[in-house]
Amino acid sequence: MLQFDFDESLGYLICATSHAFRLALNTELAKEGITFRQWEVLARIALKGELSQTELAECLGIEAPTLVGILDRMERDGWLERYSCPEDRRRKRIRAKEKAVAVWARMVDCAHRVREKARAGLTQEQLDLLRLVCNRMRENLNNATPATPVAVPAEMAETALAEAL
Secondary structure, three states, X not given: OOOOOHHHOHHHHHHHHHHHHHHHXXXXXXXXXXXXXXXXXXXXXXXXXXXXXXXXXXXXXXXXHHXXXXXXXXXXXXXXXXXXXXXXXXXXXEEEOOHHHHHHHHHHHHHHHHHHHHHOOOOHHHHHHHXXXXXXXXXXXXXXXXXXXXXXXXXXXXXXHHHHO
């Protein structure tokens, strides 16, 4: 009745892998008393700097009311602060506070443990190829113009082929 070629679906493979990463990270963070959503908030701030609540909700792919509850708890715990944007006082911007630094260090330790678990048994060449392919796929999906083929170094291609056989 419901059929799909899951074995051939790159989207399914990537989503299932992402889900496994999220579950593993959530498990590690929970040991520290941290939620995955708190991780996402501080990770976005670490990546992009100060953001508005609207920008942050869009980055996280969640509704603004859902984000408000997360930010309320993080603000209460002294991890971040919200302040009015100088250009538009109705717009709230978010920045990490000094207390978030120690929490962020614990979060990064959790992420490193998950990364090491995920990388087990993979060579550096395989990881480099994975990074190259994932970056290209993201570019392809975010860009309307056709991409040029990925140039894979010969030694990387030979290694991947030999290991596949």
